[in-house]
Amino acid sequence: MTYAAFRSIGAYVPEKILSNEDLSKMVDTSDEWITKRTGIKERRIAAKNEHTSDLGMKAAELAIKRSGLDKDEIDMVVCATISPDYFCMPSTAAIISTKLGLKNITAFDISAACTGFIYILSIAKAFIESGMKKNILIIGAEKLSSITDYSDRSTCILFGDGAGAAIISATDNKDEAIIDIHTGADGKYADLLMTPNGGSGSAHDAIDQETASCFMQMKGNETFKVAVRTLTKDVVEILNKNNIENKSIKHFIPHQANYRIIKAVGDALKLKDEQVVLTVEKYGNTSSASIPMAINDIYEQGTLKKCELMLFDAFGGGLTWGSALVPFAPIK
Ligand code: UT7
Numbered sequence: 001m002t003y004a005a006f007r008s009i010g011a012y013v014p015e016k017i018l019s020n021e022d023l024s025k026m027v028d029t030s031d032e033w034i035t036k037r038t039g040i041k042e043r044r045i046a047a048k049n050e051h052t053s054d055l056g057m058k059a060a061e062l063a064i065k066r067s068g069l070d071k072d073e074i075d076m077v078v079c080a081t082i083s084p085d086y087f088c089m090p091s092t093a094a095i096i097s098t099k100l101g102l103k104n105i106t107a108f109d110i111s112a113a114c115t116g117f118i119y120i121l122s123i124a125k126a127f128i129e130s131g132m133k134k135n136i137l138i139i140g141a142e143k144l145s146s147i148t149d150y151s152d153r154s155t156c157i158l159f160g161d162g163a164g165a166a167i168i169s170a171t172d173n174k175d176e177a178i179i180d181i182h183t184g185a186d187g188k189y190a191d192l193l194m195t196p197n198g199g200s201g202s203a204h205d206a207i208d209q210e211t212a213s214c215f216m217q218m219k220g221n222e223t224f225k226v227a228v229r230t231l232t233k234d235v236v237e238i239l240n241k242n243n244i245e246n247k248s249i250k251h252f253i254p255h256q257a258n259y260r261i262i263k264a265v266g267d268a269l270k271l272k273d274e275q276v277v278l279t280v281e282k283y284g285n286t287s288s289a290s291i292p293m294a295i296n297d298i299y300e301q302g303t304l305k306k307c308e309l310m311l312f313d314a315f316g317g318g319l320t321w322g323s324a325l326v327p328f329a330p331i332k
Contacts, residue, residue: 002170003177004125005329006310007069010062011164011296012055013283014046020157027153034157039259043160043284046143051085053095055163056141059292060100067167068331069135071100074167076136077107078123080116080288082317083143084109087198087214096139106133113193114255114316115183116140116288117164118324121312122181124168139165140288147195149215158257159216160284164292175307176329182238183322189226193218193317216317227261227315232268235313238323239269246270248309251298255314256280256290265313287316304328 019042020031034040046055056079064071079093086092093107112119117140124136141163150156171177196202198214231254239246252275254262259280266276279294286293291312298304305328312324 002129002131002172003174004128004168005171005173005176006178006326007167007169007330008063008067009164009166009292009295009299010059010066011162011293012058012062013044013162013293014050014055016045016047017042018045018160023157026150027156029153029157037260038158039280040157040284041281044162045145046161050143052081052083052141052143053085053092053099055143055161056092056096056139056165057099059141059163059165060096060137060139063137063165063167064100066330067169069167069169071102073135074102074137075105076127076133077102077105077139078120078136079109079139079141080112080120081109081141082111082113082116082287083147092141093139112185112288112316112320113318114257114285114287114290115314115318115320115322116316117291118181118312118314118322119183119320121168121178121324121326122183122322125178125181128168128170134170136168137165138168139163140290140292142287142289144287147214147216149213152215154220155216155218158285160286162283162286162289162293164289164296166292166295171329176327179325179327180238180242181322181324182234183320184234185318185320187318189319191219192223192226192319224258224261226319227257228264230321231261231265231313231315234321234323235265235269235311238325242325244325249275249311250308251275251277251304251310253277253291253294253310253312255316256283256294257285257315306330
């Protein structure tokens with residue numbers, strides 16, 4: 001039997017920091033309000049000429065280097081993003097592949113908003129277990145500043161830019177195998193979090209589409225309530241299904257949307273503070289990039305060790321949600 005192993009991690013964040021203080025000069029808000037309601041202190045913003053593919057490429061370079069693989073051994077690249085370099089095509093995955101100098105590969109993007117990383121992890125697992133591919137580069141990359149309305153205080157305080165990448169490889173060692181992944185979606189909640197303009201469902205006609213903004217809009221408070229409910233239910237289900245107790249989870253790595261959501265889910269699961277990975281304070285919400293960026297943080301701090309069990313949990317526009325039980329399985 002062939003299994004899928006989570007071999008390596010990498011991440012990249014742009015240099016520029018946008019603090020709560022900076023935002024309070026742009027919209028009617030304050031450091032106190034943002035900190036209390038979200039836990040966010042600052043977020044990163046990409047330069048004008050720095051595209052989502054540039055962020056993804058830098059994260060990917062690190063993940064490839066740490067995997068010990070030669071570039072030529074990578075046979076597929078999948079990118080999760082809601083802020084691609086170009087609307088519709090070409091895919092950001094194809095652009096990243098070329099920037100990395102990868103050849104003879106399959107490359108495509110998927111759109112599952114903040115759950116994107118868990119979706120691409122499930123795609124990689126399926127391709128590997130079916131024997132179709134051997135070494136897959138998955139990337140969550142976002143330049144959310146390009147779809148954020150900086151005159152809307154209810155959204156602009158939340159989002160930031162960044163990227164995270166991982167290598168998922170075939171193995172015959174069951175101890176290294178990704179244990180389980182759950183994914184779900186329900187379009188009846190589509191209007192809670194969306195970019196209403198610019199697509200074929202938009203109210204704008206073809207000419208207007210050129211100038212129509214692709215800014216995100218969110219019904220924050222309603223999204224918050226569905227998020228806590230769905231995330232908790234999903235995590236309980238994946239743990240029960242696999243007979244895994246809370247205490248066996250070394251690192252709970254949730255999507256970093258809001259400290260209060262993470263705290264509510266962590267408390268419902270009776271997790272200890274040291275089990276919960278938090279980066280929301282310094283990066284804000286980076287959608288599909290938030291989970292791999294958080295994994296990279298604990299890797300670089302030296303607190304993520306070989307064979308330790310990680311639990312991922314995410315929720316986002318669509319609505320989409322997902323969870324995954326993943327042992328960290330580097331070669332060395
Ligand atoms: O990543 C994908 C999923 N996304 C999420 O999970 C995000 C979920 N939602 C949230 O994180 C929270 O709902 C927010 C942080 C977006 C908002 O926090 P909230 O506690 O739900 O606030 P609210 O929307 O109920 O607004 C409370 C008040 C309102 O004023 P009134 O009507 O009570 O006078 C807002 O106008 O806070 C006001 N407000 C602000 N005040 C200062 C909204 N945004 C701001 C702001 N600064 N930035």
